[in-house]
Amino acid sequence: xxxxxxxxxxxxxxxxxxxxxxxxxxxxxxxxxxxxxxxxxxxxxxxxxxxxxxxxxxxxxxxxxxxxxxxxxxxxxxxxxxxxxxxxxxxxxxxxxxxxxxxxxxxxxxxxxxxxxxxxxxxxxxxxxxxxxxxxxxxxxxxxxxxxxxxxxxxxxxxxxxxxxxxxxxxxxxxxxxxxxxxxxxxxxxxxxxxxxxxxxxxxxxxxxxxxxxxxxxxxxxxxxxxxxxxxxxxxxxxxxxxxxxxxxxxxxxxxxxxxxxxxxxxxxxxxxxxxxxxxxxxxxxxxxxxxxxxxxxxxxxxxxxxxxxxxxxx
Amino acid sequence: xxxxxxxxxxxxxxxxxxxxxxxxxxxxxxxxxxxxxxxxxxxxxxxxxxxxxxxxxxxxxxxxxxxxxxxxxxxxxxxxxxxxxxxxxxxxxxxxxxxxxxxxxxxxxxxxxxxxxxxxxxxxxxxxxxxxxxxxxxxxxxxxxxxxxxxxxxxxxxxxxxxxxxxxxxxxxxxxxxxxxxxxxxxxxxxxxxxxxxxxxxxxxxxxxxxxxxxxxxxxxxxxxxxxxxxxxxxxxxxxxxxxxxxxxxxxxxxxxxxxxxxxxxxxxxxxxxxxxxxxxxxxxxxxxxxxxxxxxxxxxxxxxxxxxxxxxxx
Numbered sequence: 001x002x003x004x005x006x007x008x009x010x011x012x013x014x015x016x017x018x019x020x021x022x023x024x025x026x027x028x029x030x031x032x033x034x035x036x037x038x039x040x041x042x043x044x045x046x047x048x049x050x051x052x053x054x055x056x057x058x059x060x061x062x063x064x065x066x067x068x069x070x071x072x073x074x075x076x077x078x079x080x081x082x083x084x085x086x087x088x089x090x091x092x093x094x095x096x097x098x099x100x101x102x103x104x105x106x107x108x109x110x111x112x113x114x115x116x117x118x119x120x121x122x123x124x125x126x127x128x129x130x131x132x133x134x135x136x137x138x139x140x141x142x143x144x145x146x147x148x149x150x151x152x153x154x155x156x157x158x159x160x161x162x163x164x165x166x167x168x169x170x171x172x173x174x175x176x177x178x179x180x181x182x183x184x185x186x187x188x189x190x191x192x193x194x195x196x197x198x199x200x201x202x203x204x205x206x207x208x209x210x211x212x213x214x215x216x217x218x219x220x221x222x223x224x225x226x227x228x229x230x231x232x233x234x235x236x237x238x239x240x241x242x243x244x245x246x247x248x249x250x251x252x253x254x255x256x257x258x259x260x261x262x263x264x265x266x267x268x269x270x271x272x273x274x275x276x277x278x279x280x281x282x283x284x285x286x287x288x289x290x291x292x293x294x295x296x297x298x299x300x301x302x303x304x305x306x307x308x309x310x311x312x313x314x315x
Numbered sequence: 316x317x318x319x320x321x322x323x324x325x326x327x328x329x330x331x332x333x334x335x336x337x338x339x340x341x342x343x344x345x346x347x348x349x350x351x352x353x354x355x356x357x358x359x360x361x362x363x364x365x366x367x368x369x370x371x372x373x374x375x376x377x378x379x380x381x382x383x384x385x386x387x388x389x390x391x392x393x394x395x396x397x398x399x400x401x402x403x404x405x406x407x408x409x410x411x412x413x414x415x416x417x418x419x420x421x422x423x424x425x426x427x428x429x430x431x432x433x434x435x436x437x438x439x440x441x442x443x444x445x446x447x448x449x450x451x452x453x454x455x456x457x458x459x460x461x462x463x464x465x466x467x468x469x470x471x472x473x474x475x476x477x478x479x480x481x482x483x484x485x486x487x488x489x490x491x492x493x494x495x496x497x498x499x500x501x502x503x504x505x506x507x508x509x510x511x512x513x514x515x516x517x518x519x520x521x522x523x524x525x526x527x528x529x530x531x532x533x534x535x536x537x538x539x540x541x542x543x544x545x546x547x548x549x550x551x552x553x554x555x556x557x558x559x560x561x562x563x564x565x566x567x568x569x570x571x572x573x574x575x576x577x578x579x580x581x582x583x584x585x586x587x588x589x590x591x592x593x594x595x596x597x598x599x600x601x602x603x604x605x606x607x608x609x610x611x612x613x614x615x616x617x618x619x620x621x622x623x624x625x626x627x628x629x630x
Contacts, residue, residue: 076595076596133473134472134473134477150470150477151470151628153466155465155466155470156466157465157563157596158448158449158563158599159563159596159599161596161597162449162465162562164561164563164594164597166560167556167557167560167561167593167594167597168557168560168561169485169553169556169557170487172485172549172553172587172591179593180593181590181591181592183591184560184591234487238484238487241482241484241496242482242484245479245482245483245499246477246478246479246482246483246558246562247463247472247561248471248472248474248476248477248478249473275496275497276484276487276496276497276498276499277496278482278492278494278496279476279479279494280391281391281472281474282482284473284474313466
């Protein structure tokens with residue numbers, strides 16, 4: 001049997017990533033570039049950038065038979081139609097990304113899902129959730145996203161939006177959320193919200209008040225920075241307790257920038273989780289750092305076509 | 316083709332229900348009796364009571380071919396082994412209910428699940444969730460339980476415990492919960508907790524301080540009774556908002572005694588849900604009263620064997 005490969009793409013607000021996976025999900029080649037800034041990029045200009053990236057990596061197949069194209073993209077989107085309106089890419093509003101790619105690659109399946117869903121799928125297929133059947137994958141970054149694998153299969157929900165763990169309510173009287181609600185996990189634990197809380201409580205930033213800087217200050221025992229990490233970690237633990245009770249999860253894989261902060265975030269997370277997840281079955285849940293780093297999204301995008309029986313339930 | 320039927324059983328802390336369903340899930344015959352009180356019932360005594368009930372309804376098949384036995388039972392339990400330890404039936408601890416029934420009916424599948432899961436399955440198969448693929452079924456009674464159907468299939472979780480919506484955290488600093496946690500939905504919105512809150516806030520009961528009595532007083536505009544219903548309804552709305560964001564649900568079917576209170580509970584529920592469920596996809600969720608009433612549990616138990624392709628994922 002000839003060797004096969006999938007072409008994979010991950011479209012985010014800051015980075016465009018592209019790569020080639022072998023049939024087993026190994027990344028044979030990958031690269032990324034800055035997403036062209038919104039005020040100069042037109043819908044078609046961005047599409048041409050994507051095409052040139054795909055062309056470059058399509059060559060990296062080195063003769064392996066192309067079996068499909070898998071794509072992760074920032075939401076919201078119409079799914080499974082794949083008409084995308086990524087929050088941080090104003091140039092694309094209802095852009096028919098899946099159809100355009102299908103026209104470009106007419107002989108193979110082209111499948112597209114939310115980028116956080118792809119991260120969760122990647123972690124289940126080849127990362128920290130491997131071997132478990134019931135997994136929540138989370139990405140804590142400028143937002144808090146996620147995806148769900150239950151009974152070994154990706155859960156899509158009514159419109160492909162299952163996995164929005166960032167909008168689990170962790171404090172009904174908590175701060176307003178960008179979604180219009182209040183007290184969502186994302187309103188407390190996303191990088192920008194976390195840093196903003198620290199600034200409001202007296203933390204002075206030397207360099208843009210990012211969550212990365214905040215984590216570094218917390219590691220140096222800055223009291224407000226530590227309190228901010230504690231607050232975010234506890235919010236994560238409460239949301240994970242709720243999700244675990246509702247879903248009887250085995251593994252929660254936590255990725256994204258903030259997860260790099262290690263014990264500063266995972267210790268308060270575990271404390272709050274264990275205070276709230278008291279039912280016998282819920283005590284069994286394991287919260288682990290994501291394992292695939294930047295490759296999770298591409299790996300999961302590949303799984304949509306390379307392991308579609310488990311990870312693709314649409315047409 | 317000969318007509319077929321399933322024998323169904325629902326084992327609860329207060330009632331034992333039994334019945335016969337035709338292949339389409341219609342209840343051909345059903346009856347219930349009080350669960351023998353815990354302090355006089357032995358494990359084997361209760362088993363004999365169950366057997367006599369089954370024998371009686373097995374006759375009601377009237378010659379239809381028996382295709383399976385479906386059982387709902389109060390948790391906790393080892394699932395799918397079906398070794399049950401219902402919270403309110405102390406006589407049964409690790410009682411091998413599924414195995415005993417399989418020995419009694421060796422020629423057909425015997426399948427058992429959590430009673431609240433069976434209610435959710437019943438409502439999805441033949442009730443308020445019919446036609447939707449992503450449904451949370453809830454039972455608000457002495458506890459708050461539930462079950463989940465996603466992508467048209469029952470979700471079990473790692474150990475058959477998916478659906479424990481009663482332990483979604485709605486107020487992290489809220490009242491202690493029987494599970495050992497704090498601020499769970501059940502600690503606020505279950506019938507007994509709701510009534511206890513009203514008593515603590517000055518409501519005087521004439522008749523045992525039940526949630527039914529409380530609902531009646533709320534309907535008569537008693538201010539504390541109304542405040543209690545409002546508080547429970549809001550807690551339900553917050554939990555449903557979290558579940559909807561996490562799961563991209565289409566329908567939430569709410570049953571159990573408290574759901575009988577109608578607008579007194581559904582209005583504050585809707586208000587809180589709409590305040591918190593703001594993402595576009597989440598606005599689409601519909602919260603509806605359960606449709607099958609007392610027959611939901613038996614109908615869902617029947618679905619485990621009559622529609623096992625969708626509702627039974629175990630051995």
